[in-house]
Amino acid sequence: MATLITLDIFSGRPNPTWELSDEQAKILKEKLYSLREKSLLKSPSILYGLGYRGFIVSSVGDPDLPQKMLVNANIVDFGWTRESYVDHQNDIEKWLLDTSGSFLDDEIKKIALEEIDVKNKSFESTLKSKKDTAKVLVEPPYNPGWWNNDASRLRSNNCYNYGSNFATNTFAQPGRGSGRMYAAISCAEVSAAAARDGLISIPNVDSTPADGHYVALVVGPNWDFHWYRRDNNGMWSHKPGGTPVINYDQSGNLISDPRYANRGRYTDFCGFYHVIPSRIRIL
Incomplete structure (x- = not known):
């Protein structure tokens, strides 16, 4: 079994990915089980564009964890076919950042932590319709x-x-x-x-x-x-x-x-x- 954490933060460079220890995977399950409030909201990652967009948690061979979930802006998103859970204190998000240990350098951690706080506070105001008004003509079209x-x-x-x-x-x-x-x-x-x-x-x-x-x-x-x-x-x-x-x-x-x-x-x-x-x- 393996639980991989990807910090979704870069645009050109590959995003950093690390693996949780068995003990960390156990703690993650406990944190997930402790969540009580359900929501129809999904992770707002695609609205954020550049910079910090949350964490992608991928699980292989662990029946107690979904194969993939997104953690961002107080939302633990299990995919479009399932309800999300609300993490009001951002506890899981900040904890996932801590699990990187020495794998991430201090500057990346500092920037990610700053953006977790800033972007999560502004989530409600940024969660609005993004209507595509582009008119397609010749090449390259906005497609x-x-x-x-x-x-x-x-x-x-x-x-x-x-x-x-x-x-x-x-x-x-x-x-x-x-x-x-x-x-x-x-x-x-x-x-x-x-x-x-x-x-x-x-x-x-x-x-x-x-x-x-x-x-x-x-x-x-x-x-x-x-x-x-x-x-x-x-x-x-x-x-x-x-x-x-x-x-x-x-x-x-x-x-x-x-x-x-x-x-x-x-x-x-x-x-x-x-x-x-x-x-x-x-x-």
């Missing part, structure tokens, strides 16, 4: 269903895949396809790695490309990178890590220009790039 409705494609492709409009199912990393990945999480390093993959740096996106499409790169220095893609309606969309494709920013606003969107911790805008799918190699 989130193609990415979101296949569980394997959803989890195995990230912002770089989506930005490049190419599902490799490898959680693609800038530079890996061309044989030399970035050496640090910075605009200079990630930009250079993407250029080696065939992306072309451009000064602006004032025109419509005759071939391909435009993307934008942002970075949280020494933290993570993220890519946005301009769609055929002139607006921008993105795919935060292994979560669904969305077309709004951290404030819930449609994205007309990623330079001025609420990007959370991704503070550095690195630039625009031209992607011609037939000329790039990502992996």
Whole structure:
């Protein structure tokens, strides 16, 4: 039996995953059994976009735990076919973070803990309808269903895949396809790695490309990178890590220009790039 915990926090980098000890798995079961209040609410992870999106708990071979559950914003979500439970004190969420021990560095723990408190407090105000108003014209269209409705494609492709409009199912990393990945999480390093993959740096996106499409790169220095893609309606969309494709920013606003969107911790805008799918190699 194994119980794996994934901290869903990154967009470009793979999320950190660790395994609970037998004693920790026992404590988790006790915490779950102690919950009494049921709810029809589901985990709001997909509304959060960039940054902390909760924990994914995966169980293999343990009949006393569900195969998968999401823990986020006071909600313990067992899936669409089952009721959720409410954890008013965020006890399980913060405890799961503690189980990482020395596996997570202190900075990641600090940021996750801060966002647990901030995002859980704002959950009620952010839980609102996200209506898609995009008008589909030519390529690339804003077509989130193609990415979101296949569980394997959803989890195995990230912002770089989506930005490049190419599902490799490898959680693609800038530079890996061309044989030399970035050496640090910075605009200079990630930009250079993407250029080696065939992306072309451009000064602006004032025109419509005759071939391909435009993307934008942002970075949280020494933290993570993220890519946005301009769609055929002139607006921008993105795919935060292994979560669904969305077309709004951290404030819930449609994205007309990623330079001025609420990007959370991704503070550095690195630039625009031209992607011609037939000329790039990502992996």
